Amino acid sequence: SQTIHQWPATLVQPVGSPLSLECTVEGTSNPNLYWYRQAAGRGLQLLFYSIGIDQISSEVPQNLSASRPQDRQFILSSKKLLLSDSGFYLCAWNRDRGGEKLFFGSGTQLSVL
């Protein structure tokens, strides 16, 4: 069966510090990978998605970047965090396009102080 791992679960970082969140998927190959963010009291905003190694699509211009160094690994990064980067970050995967359901990780609660 397929599983998705996302860590850390909670992170408190000072403004201006770097960020690296990691996500890995097991039990499948060539998944589509996604990073979503849920800001306080708001819905799920798509940040990045990837349909293959080194193929990254950015949905919203912002202070973050994503990389996919391996088939089942997706990394969300920032060189200098802003207060507005606080939120609940979710990694997800699916197999195909066209409404294929997403499977989400357990999320990372990021607080930038």
Add this chain to the structure above:
Amino acid sequence: DQQVKQNSPSLSVQEGRISILNCDYTNSMFDYFLWYKKYPAEGPTFLISISSIKDKNEDGRFTVFLNKSAKHLSLHIVPSQPGDSAVYFCAASGHNDYKLSFGAGTTVTVRA
């Protein structure tokens, strides 16, 4: 621009009664619609979906209705149970889309 809208941020319902959650969309290219359930500090989990060739899909206590002409869908939960208290997200996608567009969510509280 929000293409999927859930205009009711919250819903309170008595245990055993029906919960009705609504969702509207603006993109006529959307072909697939999904509902997700999310507990605090956890990732969303898939609940039920419907494609545009249908107007109803049922799975146990959960039924999704789709009205394409009105660009509207709804989720019915009958009967509502305390464990149904969560945030529910509506999502939509087109046939060639890789991504799902989500609504802002509706927080459901089931009262004993």
